[in-house]
Amino acid sequence: MVYARLILMRLFKAVIVLFLIVIFNFLLIQLAPGDPAAILAGEAGAADQEFLNQLRERFGLDQPMYVQLWRYVSGIAMLDFGYSYRLGVPVFDLIMARLPATLLLTGTAFVLSLVLGIVAGSMAASRVKKPSGSLIMALALVFYATPLFWVALMSVVVFSVYLGWLPAYGLYTVGAGHTGFALVLDVAKHLVLPATTLALFFMAIYTRMTRTSMLDAAQQDYVKTARAKGLKPSIIQRRHVLRNALLPIITLAGLQAGQMVGGAILTETVFAWPGIGRLMFEALQQRDYNLLLGIFFFSAALVIVFNIITDLVYSLADPRIKKGAA
Amino acid sequence: MKKPLALAISAAALAFTSAALADDPKEGGVVNTIIQPEPPGLVLGMVQNAPTRTVSGNIYEGLLRYSTDLEPMPQLAESWEVSDDGRTYTFHLREGVTWHDGEDFTADDVVFSADVFHRELNPSARAVLQHVESIEATDDHTVVFTLKQPFGPFLLSFEAGTFTMVPEHLYAGTDFRDNEHNDHPIGTGPFKFSNWERGTVIELVKNDDYYEEGLPYLDGVNWHIIPDGASRAVAFENETIDVLPSGTVENFDIPRLAEMDNVCMTEEGHEYFSPFAMLWMNNREGPTADKRFRQAVMYAMDREFAKDVLWNGLGNVPLSAFGSNARFQNDDLEPYDHNPERARELLDEMGYDGEEITILPLPYGETWTRWAEAVQQNLREVGINVETQATDVGGWNQRLGDWDYDLAFTYLYQYGDPALGISRTYLSDNIAKGSPWNNVEGYENERVDELFNEAATAFPDEEREKLYREVQEILHEDVPVGWLMELGFPTLYRCDVQNLVTSGVGVNDGFKDAWLDR
Numbered sequence: 001m002v003y004a005r006l007i008l009m010r011l012f013k014a015v016i017v018l019f020l021i022v023i024f025n026f027l028l029i030q031l032a033p034g035d036p037a038a039i040l041a042g043e044a045g046a047a048d049q050e051f052l053n054q055l056r057e058r059f060g061l062d063q064p065m066y067v068q069l070w071r072y073v074s075g076i077a078m079l080d081f082g083y084s085y086r087l088g089v090p091v092f093d094l095i096m097a098r099l100p101a102t103l104l105l106t107g108t109a110f111v112l113s114l115v116l117g118i119v120a121g122s123m124a125a126s127r128v129k130k131p132s133g134s135l136i137m138a139l140a141l142v143f144y145a146t147p148l149f150w151v152a153l154m155s156v157v158v159f160s161v162y163l164g165w166l167p168a169y170g171l172y173t174v175g176a177g178h179t180g181f182a183l184v185l186d187v188a189k190h191l192v193l194p195a196t197t198l199a200l201f202f203m204a205i206y207t208r209m210t211r212t213s214m215l216d217a218a219q220q221d222y223v224k225t226a227r228a229k230g231l232k233p234s235i236i237q238r239r240h241v242l243r244n245a246l247l248p249i250i251t252l253a254g255l256q257a258g259q260m261v262g263g264a265i266l267t268e269t270v271f272a273w274p275g276i277g278r279l280m281f282e283a284l285q286q287r288d289y290n291l292l293l294g295i296f297f298f299s300a301a302l303v304i305v306f307n308i309i310t311d312l313v314y315s316l317a318d319p320r321i322k323k324g325a326a
Numbered sequence: 327m328k329k330p331l332a333l334a335i336s337a338a339a340l341a342f343t344s345a346a347l348a349d350d351p352k353e354g355g356v357v358n359t360i361i362q363p364e365p366p367g368l369v370l371g372m373v374q375n376a377p378t379r380t381v382s383g384n385i386y387e388g389l390l391r392y393s394t395d396l397e398p399m400p401q402l403a404e405s406w407e408v409s410d411d412g413r414t415y416t417f418h419l420r421e422g423v424t425w426h427d428g429e430d431f432t433a434d435d436v437v438f439s440a441d442v443f444h445r446e447l448n449p450s451a452r453a454v455l456q457h458v459e460s461i462e463a464t465d466d467h468t469v470v471f472t473l474k475q476p477f478g479p480f481l482l483s484f485e486a487g488t489f490t491m492v493p494e495h496l497y498a499g500t501d502f503r504d505n506e507h508n509d510h511p512i513g514t515g516p517f518k519f520s521n522w523e524r525g526t527v528i529e530l531v532k533n534d535d536y537y538e539e540g541l542p543y544l545d546g547v548n549w550h551i552i553p554d555g556a557s558r559a560v561a562f563e564n565e566t567i568d569v570l571p572s573g574t575v576e577n578f579d580i581p582r583l584a585e586m587d588n589v590c591m592t593e594e595g596h597e598y599f600s601p602f603a604m605l606w607m608n609n610r611e612g613p614t615a616d617k618r619f620r621q622a623v624m625y626a627m628d629r630e631f632a633k634d635v636l637w638n639g640l641g642n643v644p645l646s647a648f649g650s651n652a653r654f655q656n657d658d659l660e661p662y663d664h665n666p667e668r669a670r671e672l673l674d675e676m677g678y679d680g681e682e683i684t685i686l687p688l689p690y691g692e693t694w695t696r697w698a699e700a701v702q703q704n705l706r707e708v709g710i711n712v713e714t715q716a717t718d719v720g721g722w723n724q725r726l727g728d729w730d731y732d733l734a735f736t737y738l739y740q741y742g743d744p745a746l747g748i749s750r751t752y753l754s755d756n757i758a759k760g761s762p763w764n765n766v767e768g769y770e771n772e773r774v775d776e777l778f779n780e781a782a783t784a785f786p787d788e789e790r791e792k793l794y795r796e797v798q799e800i801l802h803e804d805v806p807v808g809w810l811m812e813l814g815f816p817t818l819y820r821c822d823v824q825n826l827v828t829s830g831v832g833v834n835d836g837f838k839d840a841w842l843d844r
Binding site for chain 1: 356358363364366367375449452453503508523524525526527529548550551552553554556557560561563564566718719720721723724725727758760761762763
């Protein structure tokens with residue numbers, strides 16, 4: 001029951017926050033230079049006044065701003081996100097069409113970075129003064145500091161151009177007509193490079209953070225107690241040190257999870273992955289405001305959802321955190 | 327760098343001709359190519375931008391096609407006549423042509439497309455239609471266009487990208503933009519729309535009922551969508567992609583890719599568009615309002631350097647406002663050679679005080695950024711105080727549409743005739759805020775207006791030529807804009823893709839004749 005009330009409260013707050021976000025985003029976007037109709041006309045390479053007027057009328061851009069805002073907000077209230085200016089397709093459909101690809105990529109990267117990061121971090125923590133521990137930390141530092149797009153391009157050069165092991169781009173092999181298990185395998189192959197690229201940075205952060213907070217936890221009195229009562233070191237590490245070191249990692253994982261919808265622009269662009277990040281970047285370039293606002297809305301909603309989930313996970317990982325206090 | 331590449335082209339052209347003569351075309355196979363950027367829609371006329379033309383030029387057709395010399399060739403019209411007064415154009419349509427849904431293509435479709443569909447949706451068609459008095463179908467396979475007065479370039483307007491034939495039975499009486507068939511375009515062309523996986527691929531398949539005997543040879547064409555330029559180069563390198571249409575990879579990648587085994591390159595196929603790069607110069611205010619300043623800019627720029635270094639030696643440095651692929655070029659004009667001395671003299675003469683001006687590169691990739699840097703350096707050498715300002719496409723559109731710039735890069739299509747692609751930049755009634763494609767520089771000259779307007783409707787061509795020669799002299803003196811280059815956009819392809827470019831619009835309608843020698 002306590003959980004139910006907690007979730008209800010959080011959801012209520014979330015709706016208010018989302019509403020404010022919608023209004024704020026709408027106003028913010030008005031500040032950007034560039035008129036959607038002019039950009040569409042520009043792209044067409046030819047435009048007369050009639051063409052511009054047709055477009056503005058069609059998008060409702062000929063209306064005063066408060067009318068546009070009212071139309072937008074009342075549309076959102078009924079889950080109507082409007083039409084993309086450029087593509088003439090409902091925004092909701094566009095986002096839904098791209099969501100699976102993005103979630104597959106970011107979800108894989110999320111799991112990959114979390115698992116490998118924690119494993120590497122705990123290994124480094126138990127090998128503090130050994131070369132292997134230093135090696136892990138050095139690698140983590142390199143991954144942390146290397147720009148994502150460089151890693152992406154270099155991995156393509158090495159693994160697809162020189163070695164020819166993995167496909168360089170796309171979600172699946174166009175024209176191969178794979179189905180069933182062959183298709184799954186094909187997509188998995190295509191997933192390796194982008195997911196690894198995306199995972200490296202967060203993996204490095206998890207590694208460093210796990211190591212630091214585990215070393216921190218290892219100094220605590222309850223660890224000394226555990227050692228004094230004769231528990232095996234591996235059990236101490238897992239049950240007492242790691243579990244107590246998890247909290248900051250959960251915080252970070254919550255943040256990363258919140259970015260899953262919109263956080264892979266660069267990776268999706270380099271690897272031609274048909275996801276939301278690319279859709280958002282293109283919408284921005286085209287001043288396709290309806291589409292951009294729609295994606296913002298979904299990203300914001302996802303951040304809020306993951307914040308709630310993070311809070312719940314805190315209390316699972318550490319029962320000392322009071323359920324109601326969150 | 328210039329020589330080897332130019333040689334490679336002619337060698338490729340030779341190899342290509344002899345191969346085409348030696349072998350009979352083979353049937354079958356799918357060509358993988360690239361479309362960049364992803365088009366917003368595929369219904370030509372409703373959408374006019376370059377990527378839509380490139381894909382849909384294989385789905386839809388116009389009444390005519392154009393050779394690489396811009397001579398009209400039959401397409402949906404098998405023959406045509408022009409009356410002696412240049413006012414009546416009669417097109418005889420091919421019989422037995424069907425739409426992709428099986429309906430017959432008739433003269434009514436032509437009247438509907440030109441008179442209703444394009445008149446409502448298509449600005450470039452509207453510009454031509456203002457010269458047209460009536461469009462009539464005299465029988466099922468004959469259409470007569472009657473003009474208000476002769477219009478010299480009329481026969482050049484029937485390319486698929488400008489006057490696409492759309493099916494009346496699917497569009498008449500509907501809201502065109504919301505028509506359910508927009509997602510599944512129906513044309514008469516050699517390829518049918520099959521599938522569009524947004525963000526990944528557009529797939530076209532062979533039209534088995536195509537009316538030209540034996541065509542097309544290919545089973546289909548896949549247009550891959552890859553947003554990053556470096557990734558596109560890689561896709562071509564590792565042979566996933568057979569054809570790289572012009573402008574899909576950065577210029578600095580081209581020599582490397584062209585040197586690979588089994589890679590051919592052609593500069594043909596852009597004669598109809600013949601993109602003309604220009605430097606907008608704000609004629610309204612600031613130092614650029616002074617004719618002498620604008621001339622100084624022309625003398626200061628080393629355009630041959632830009633051509634050799636940035637464009638791999640491809641393309642052509644123009645004399646003035648008319649490019650080599652437009653008709654009626656006046657080649658008696660004195661070229662604006664690289665002459666910093668002369669530029670400094672002109673600046674002294676006008677008393678330029680070092681006022682800072684800005685230059686906007688075209689936000690279309692690295693080549694344009696570097697070009698702006700080269701021009702900036704040229705201008706600084708003669709003492710012009712110039713800063714580069716980067717924008718994205720949206721910002722660039724807005725700045726030009728609001729006339730908020732000093733110098734700005736752009737390029738415009740020439741469409742083979744001054745009345746279609748060139749006069750629009752200089753006519754004073756084409757000055758209007760809000761579009762980056764009209765008389766953006768704000769040039770006003772009554773005599774120029776007069777000459778351009780007269781020349782558009784003069785008949786026959788000798789009359790037009792006289793008027794156009796005079797207008798070029800005035801423009802050459804006034805320098806309303808800077809004339810940079812007629813761009814050479816090469817198409818790279820695997821050499822076993824045969825017969826790829828067969829018209830003046832290149833790969834936009836080229837897959838119809840192409841075949842794979844594999």
